[in-house]
Each structure stands twice: as structure tokens, then as C-alpha cells.
Amino acid sequence: MDVFERINFLKEEINKSNYKYYVEEDPYLTDVEYDKLFAELKDLEEKYPMFKTPDSPTQRVGSVSEKFFSHTHKYRLYSLDNTYNEEELHKWYERVCKEYNKELELVCELKIDGLAIALTYENGLFSLGVTRGDGVTGEEITQNLKTVKAIPLKLFEPKNLEVRGEIYMPKSSFEKLNAESIEKGEKVFANPRNAASGSLRQLDSKITAKRDLSMFTYTAIFEDEDDKKIKGHYESIMRLKELGFKVNPNIRLVKNIQGAIDFCKEWETKRFELDYATDGVVIKVNDFAIQRDLGFTARAPKWATAFKFPPEEVSTKLLDIELNTGKTGIVTPVAVLEPVQLAGSTVSRASLHNFDEIKRLDVRIGDTVLIMKAAEIIPKVIKVVDTKEHSSLPEYEAPEFCPACGGKLIEKEGIVGLYCSNPNCGQLMRSKIEYWVSKEAMDIDNIGPSVIQQLYEKKMISNPVDLYRLLPQDLMMLDLVQEKSASNMYFSIQESKTRPLNRLLTALGIRHVGKETADILAGEFASLEDLKNADLERLSQIEGIGGIIAQSVYDYFRDENNLKMLEDLKSLGLNPVSKAAPKSDKLAGKTFVLTGTLETLSRDEASALIKSNGGKTSSSVSKKTSYVLAGANPGSKFDKAQDLGVIILTEKDFLEMIK
Numbered sequence: 001m002d003v004f005e006r007i008n009f010l011k012e013e014i015n016k017s018n019y020k021y022y023v024e025e026d027p028y029l030t031d032v033e034y035d036k037l038f039a040e041l042k043d044l045e046e047k048y049p050m051f052k053t054p055d056s057p058t059q060r061v062g063s064v065s066e067k068f069f070s071h072t073h074k075y076r077l078y079s080l081d082n083t084y085n086e087e088e089l090h091k092w093y094e095r096v097c098k099e100y101n102k103e104l105e106l107v108c109e110l111k112i113d114g115l116a117i118a119l120t121y122e123n124g125l126f127s128l129g130v131t132r133g134d135g136v137t138g139e140e141i142t143q144n145l146k147t148v149k150a151i152p153l154k155l156f157e158p159k160n161l162e163v164r165g166e167i168y169m170p171k172s173s174f175e176k177l178n179a180e181s182i183e184k185g186e187k188v189f190a191n192p193r194n195a196a197s198g199s200l201r202q203l204d205s206k207i208t209a210k211r212d213l214s215m216f217t218y219t220a221i222f223e224d225e226d227d228k229k230i231k232g233h234y235e236s237i238m239r240l241k242e243l244g245f246k247v248n249p250n251i252r253l254v255k256n257i258q259g260a261i262d263f264c265k266e267w268e269t270k271r272f273e274l275d276y277a278t279d280g281v282v283i284k285v286n287d288f289a290i291q292r293d294l295g296f297t298a299r300a301p302k303w304a305t306a307f308k309f310p311p312e313e314v315s316t317k318l319l320d321i322e323l324n325t326g327k328t329g330i331v332t333p334v335a336v337l338e339p340v341q342l343a344g345s346t347v348s349r350a351s352l353h354n355f356d357e358i359k360r361l362d363v364r365i366g367d368t369v370l371i372m373k374a375a376e377i378i379p380k381v382i383k384v385v386d387t388k389e390h391s392s393l394p395e396y397e398a399p400e401f402c403p404a405c406g407g408k409l410i411e412k413e414g415i416v417g418l419y420c421s422n423p424n425c426g427q428l429m430r431s432k433i434e435y436w437v438s439k440e441a442m443d444i445d446n447i448g449p450s451v452i453q454q455l456y457e458k459k460m461i462s463n464p465v466d467l468y469r470l471l472p473q474d475l476m477m478l479d480l481v482q483e484k485s486a487s488n489m490y491f492s493i494q495e496s497k498t499r500p501l502n503r504l505l506t507a508l509g510i511r512h513v514g515k516e517t518a519d520i521l522a523g524e525f526a527s528l529e530d531l532k533n534a535d536l537e538r539l540s541q542i543e544g545i546g547g548i549i550a551q552s553v554y555d556y557f558r559d560e561n562n563l564k565m566l567e568d569l570k571s572l573g574l575n576p577v578s579k580a581a582p583k584s585d586k587l588a589g590k591t592f593v594l595t596g597t598l599e600t601l602s603r604d605e606a607s608a609l610i611k612s613n614g615g616k617t618s619s620s621v622s623k624k625t626s627y628v629l630a631g632a633n634p635g636s637k638f639d640k641a642q643d644l645g646v647i648i649l650t651e652k653d654f655l656e657m658i659k
Contacts (some may be wrong), residue, residue: 001053002131010041011053014034014150048490054125055155069140070137073130073135073137074479080301080305081300081306083308084307088256090257093106093256093257103257104356105232105254105256106253106284107252107285108248108252108281108283113192114166115166115193117131117165118138118162120162122160123158124154124159126142126146126153129146130143134631137652138599141200145200147208151247151305154242154244156243156578159226161221163217165212165215167214168193168214168277169214170212171192173211178348179623186313205580220240228240232288236288260307267309268372271309281303282303290303296588312342314341315340316338318336318365319365320336325403325427326428329420329428332354335352335381339425351372353380359398361381363396364394365394365396366390367387368387370385378423402421402425404426405420405424405426408421430452433451439505441503442496443503446485446492455478468574475490499576500516500526501522504574505522511556515551520618523611528566528576534553534645584613584614585614586613586614589655591624592618593629594606594631596635599632621644623646625646627647627648627649628649629649630649630650
């Protein structure tokens with residue numbers, strides 16, 4: 001056997017082993033045998049580089065990239081509409097069957113909680129891998145995807161096609177990764193989906209290669225004539241399996257909606273036995289001809305729906321109720337729990353919202369409580385499990401004094417919650433200062449919570465204004481701060497003096513005024529002085545502001561303490577940049593609402609482009625909204641825009657408008 005033949009033999013053996021291990025989960029070679037063959041192949045390819053090919057297993061090792069580049073999908077990736085109960089499933093099925101006067105076959109597949117990607121194969125070789133992005137444009141991450149061993153680099157047949165799949169991290173691998181990260185003192189991931197996402201978006205694909213990612217393929221667009229003869233989705237999945245793709249074994253062809261409902265019920269609890277996270281079932285009309293006939297809405301196929309499982313709920317013991325004082329002075333109760341696994345992550349703390357909620361639930365320290373994840377993200381206590389111990393535990397009494405400073409807690413008219421009455425509360429002021437320096441506010445680098453803690457304890461600052469009174473020599477008095485670090489801190493503070501008006505308005509922490517509202521106000525007023533002098537009627541007439549926000553802004557600029565602070569900031573050189581004149585009037589008279597994650601622009605960048613072209617942004621959708629600019633995973637604003645008939649733009653559409 002010559003060198004060329006030996007290299008081909010080694011490639012075939014290793015690829016076969018990868019397929020058996022990662023796709024069929026049936027090991028073909030021992031680890032020692034695999035490593036020996038891989039080392040030999042790598043050695044031969046280094047000696048004879050002319051025989052190295054893109055489908056070689058050695059190409060999975062990885063390399064470093066400077067950045068990811070955007071790529072327009074050849075075929076758009078749509079979202080799925082959701083259903084949450086049997087009644088909604090029946091209604092969906094009635095709609096799709098209505099025109100055909102017969103029951104339609106359906107295919108049921110588990111909905112993997114991962115990241116959607118599109119893979120292109122040319123003549124059987126993997127040539128391109130792109131993230132879903134907004135469905136029209138994604139990021140090209142081919143090199144990273146090559147490291148995922150469940151993705152075939154070469155198909156069993158030389159076919160041309162595009163497949164869609166879901167990248168995921170097995171639960172066991174996720175737990176191992178977090179355990180290793182804890183040992184090294186590194187960041188831990190919240191859940192397997194976040195871990196998979198973080199791993200895929202590494203610029204160094206060698207890091208991706210070390211993470212145990214996998215993929216299930218769930219659909220294909222065939223380009224070869226013989227494969228175009230496939231008549232249904234189930235048959236196409238079986239064809240993908242023949243070509244070497246990993247497909248989820250828990251797929252079922254059913255005769256009608258009742259079969260689909262039975263499948264959903266079966267997996268509602270059975271899913272927890274799996275080594276990967278799944279949050280529902282995808283149900284599709286099997287017949288391709290009917291799929292084409294039914295078509296799509298603006299965002300989703302009419303012939304498919306996603307049935308979402310109810311959020312996972314688990315019980316655990318409430319060990320304590322911790323109290324935190326925030327930047328507005330509100331004291332928030334947090335449940336300290338006996339650690340428990342919930343929806344793919346370990347939970348030891350959960351939200352209790354406020355003291356009224358504690359009273360409503362009758363939560364007592366020592367109770368067994370039921371917790372769930374709101375939107376699969378934020379753990380919260382939803383009820384007390386009825387046990388014999390509950391009645392013997394002392395009722396929880398809401399605190400009378402601030403846990404941070406001992407100040408009297410008060411209620412504010414019309415607002416649920418208890419507030420610290422001490423305007424000089426240390427925790428309140430530290431929280432305000434931390435918010436002031438944050439990226440969404442004044443964006444002051446090098447001044448983190450530990451620095452703020454030291455400055456406050458050494459009585460060098462008591463509020464955000466004091467930051468601008470600091471000198472480099474003051475900062476050098478802090479622990480572990482040398483001359484260079486002190487200089488960097490000082491210049492970061494000085495640089496923030498010229499931040500735009502919207503940044504200052506965000507940093508001020510005016511009640512009900514977050515980043516989006518600050519952007520609206522900064523777009524309406526040329527200077528801080530103009531905003532201070534605005535009357536209540538003028539503020540109330542601004543689109544996206546409303547009566548409650550208008551009153552809050554009006555009151556803020558009539559409070560003597562606030563006015564004194566603004567005068568102090570002005571005397572220290574704080575000069576927020578006035579609204580810049582638009583570069584063009586292409587969007588004059590148009591109001592935009594942004595929702596979802598854009599592919600190439602941040603929200604700030606998109607808003608700036610809108611304003612620089614004469615347009616306005618708003619935080620809410622109404623009949624007066626001209627356009628909704630939607631990215632990936634849009635929220636309720638997208639649905640409201642559809643209901644009101646507001647034009648929905650992709651990022652590509654928007655960029656075309658301002659060319």
C-alpha cells in the first residue's frame with residue numbers, strides 16, 4: 001500500500017469511527033486504536049501535504065480567526081409559531097386540514113434547546129457553515145463547525161444539498177465543563193444552550209474543539225434531481241441518515257393530530273431522561289406538496305408548529321430570605337435555596353419579587369417550596385408545598401429597617417415595595433455609582449464594584465458627582481492600585497464628561513427612565529437645559545413617553561437635590577453632547593421600533609443610524625409606528641406589529657433604505 005492509499009485508508013477508518021461513536025453511539029475503535037490511527041494520519045499529512053484534503057479528520061483540530069463575517073443565507077431560515085396546549089394544537093391542525101377535507105400525516109420531532117445552523121455540502125464535502133442569525137443573514141463559522149464530530153466532513157454519497165441542524169451540548173458534558181471551570185476559577189455557564197453558544201462563537205476554534213458539542217440534523221434542501229423526488233419530511237430525514245447525518249432517533253410519523261398529542265404527552269416527563277435539553281415538540285405536515293401549497297407567513301411556515309412543554313418545576317427547601325437594597329432604594333427579597341437542578345442548571349437562589357408576594361404565598365423560612373424558571377431563564381418561587389412542618393414555622397415578617405444602613409423602610413404611594421428612607425444609605429449610593437459607571441450609562445472603564453467599595457469605605461466618594469472630583473493621587477491611595485492604573489481610572493472618568501445626553505439621562509436613574517426612554521428624550525431635546533425647562537404637557541405629547549413617565553421626568557427636574565447635583569456636575573465640566581443634526585432626511589417623519597437581536601448592528605448603532613438619517617425611535621409599537629426593525633428572536637413587539645399591520649423590516653431591508 002503506497003502513501004496515498006494509506007492516507008485514504010486512515011481517513012476512512014477514522015471517519016467511520018467518528019460516525020459510529022458520535023452518530024450511532026456505537027463505538028467502533030478503542031480510544032488507544034483511534035489515537036494511534038489519528039497520530040499516523042497527522043504524521044503522514046505533515047510529510048506529504050499534497051495529500052491533505054478538506055474532509056480529513058485532522059481538519060477538525062481548529063485554528064484562530066480574527067473575526068466572523070456575515071453571510072447571506074441562500075435559503076431563508078424561518079421561525080416557528082408556538083402552541084401551548086391541546087386546544088391550540090387542534091386549532092392549528094384544523095387550519096392546515098381545512099382546504100384538503102382530509103386528515104394530514106404529521107411528523108413529530110423533539111425540539112432541541114440549542115443553536116440553529118445551516119450547512120452546505122458540495123459534491124458530498126462540507127463547504128460552508130452559517131449561524132441562523134436573523135434568518136436572512138448569519139455569521140460564517142465553518143472552521144468552528146468542522147470541530148463538531150457529529151457533523152460529517154464528507155457524506156457517504158457525493159451529494160449537493162443544504163441541511164439545517166441544531167448544535168447542542170450534552171448535559172453530562174455541560175456539568176463536566178462547569179466543574180472544570182470552577183476548579184480553574186473561570187466563568188461558569190448558566191445552562192447547556194449558553195455553553196454551546198459560547199463555544200461556537202470562539203474566535204479560536206481550538207477552544208471549540210475542546211468542548212463536547214454535537215448536532216441533530218432536522219431538515220434538508222436537496223439540490224440533486226434524484227433526491228428532489230422525495231415526497232415527504234419523514235422520508236427526507238431517513239435519507240439524511242443514509243448520507244451520514246446524525247438525526248434524532250425520537251422522531252415519529254403519525255396519522256393525525258391525536259398521534260401528535262400522544263407524542264407530546266409521552267415526552268413531557270420522559271425528556272428528563274435524555275442527555276440533552278429539549279423544550280418542546282416540533283410538529284410538521286409530512287407531505288412536501290402540501291407544505292409548498294400552505295406556504296409561509298412573514299416569519300413562520302404555516303405547515304409547522306412548535307408545541308412548548310410547560311416550564312419545569314421542582315421542589316426544594318427555603319434556607320433563608322436575603323435582602324438587597326438597590327439603586328432606587330427598594331429592598332428586594334431573594335430566596336436562598338438548597339441547591340437543586342432545574343431546566344439544565346443548578347439553582348440556589350430565586351426571586352420572591354416583593355414582600356406582598358411573600359405574604360400572598362405565605363412563604364416561611366424552612367418551607368419546602370416549588371420553583372420554576374420564568375421564560376426558562378429566571379428562577380422564581382411559585383408556591384409553598386403543603387407539608388406538616390409549614391404551620392409550625394414562624395410567619396415571615398417584612399423588615400422595618402434597611403438591611404444596609406438601618407434606615408427606616410417606607411412605602412411609596414401607588415408603588416409595591418419597601419424603600420429605604422435614608423438618602424445617604426451606603427448600599428443605595430454604591431448601587432447608584434455602580435449603575436452610573438456601567439456600560440449602558442456613562443461607560444467608565446476601570447471603575448468596578450471593588451474600586452467603588454474602597455472609594456466609599458475610605459470616604460473618598462459618597463455619590464456619582466464625587467467621581468469627578470478625584471485626582472490620580474487620590475486613586476493611588478487604593479489597595480493594589482499603582483500609578484498607571486490610577487492614571488487609567490482618572491482618564492476614563494474625565495473622558496465620560498463628554499458622553500451624549502442619552503447616556504447621562506440613563507445614568508441619572510430617573511424613575512421609569514431606562515435606556516430606551518433616555519434615547520427618546522435625547523432625540524426630542526437639544527440639551528439638558530431644554531429638557532429641564534419642558535412642561536408636563538410637552539413631555540406627555542412625546543410618542544413613547546406616556547403620562548406616568550412624563551410626570552416622573554417633570555418631578556425629577558423640580559427636586560432641589562437633583563438640581564443641585566446637576567449644577568455640581570456642570571461646574572465639574574460635565575457637558576453632555578447635544579443632539580447632532582441628521583446627516584440626511586431619508587427617514588424624516590418615520591418612527592422605528594427595534595426588537596430582537598440584529599446580526600451586524602447593535603441596538604445603539606441601529607438607533608444612531610435612524611436618528612442620523614432624520615428618523616425617530618420608540619420603545620412601543622402603535623398605529624403611529626412607521627416600521628418595526630426585527631432581528632433574531634423578536635418579542636411581543638413583533639406580534640403587535642403584525643396585528644396592527646405595521647411594516648416589518650429585516651436588517652438588510654433597513655440598510656437598503658439608508659444607502
